[in-house]
Amino acid sequence: MTDITQLGWNEMFALMDHYNMDDATAVKTFGFAADALATAYELKAVGTITPSTDIDFSQYDSVLGVKKPATEATSTSTAKPATATKPTRTPKKRGRKGDKIKNAFAAIPVTPINADAFITEHNISMAVLRQAKRFDHTGIVGGVHVRKDKESGELVVWRDAPAAE
Numbered sequence: 001m002t003d004i005t006q007l008g009w010n011e012m013f014a015l016m017d018h019y020n021m022d023d024a025t026a027v028k029t030f031g032f033a034a035d036a037l038a039t040a041y042e043l044k045a046v047g048t049i050t051p052s053t054d055i056d057f058s059q060y061d062s063v064l065g066v067k068k069p070a071t072e073a074t075s076t077s078t079a080k081p082a083t084a085t086k087p088t089r090t091p092k093k094r095g096r097k098g099d100k101i102k103n104a105f106a107a108i109p110v111t112p113i114n115a116d117a118f119i120t121e122h123n124i125s126m127a128v129l130r131q132a133k134r135f136d137h138t139g140i141v142g143g144v145h146v147r148k149d150k151e152s153g154e155l156v157v158w159r160d161a162p163a164a165e
Contacts, residue, residue, distance in 0.1 A: 012040075106138045
């Protein structure tokens, strides 16, 4: 057990600084007069007394009965307040789901076929079929045509044949 009455002013100032003791607590703990502490502060200000830096503070924890003030709670320092930041929004998926339009445009043949049968087979609308410039993202060379066949009177669809090189 460490005897705190045998400590010098250098050690006492180091302990007072480490444990953040006020003057009244220091006088009561170390057992000296208040005017002696005032004189020691004057000597410390001049530089005659300097706090020791090579003290093992852990041996004085139980003797002094003074606990070092706790740091701020970690739960409040790590958690952000609700008003500190905006919640991050996840972008919503827009547009058509799936790839049935792309598959339908990839299946358009070079020879004209009945457009009504084609749209029911591939489950797309006539408006999508007519707007090939907007919806055809297949990358296949040749434009898509939707016209009425003069001989049969039916609506037909076909793709231009790619030019032979």
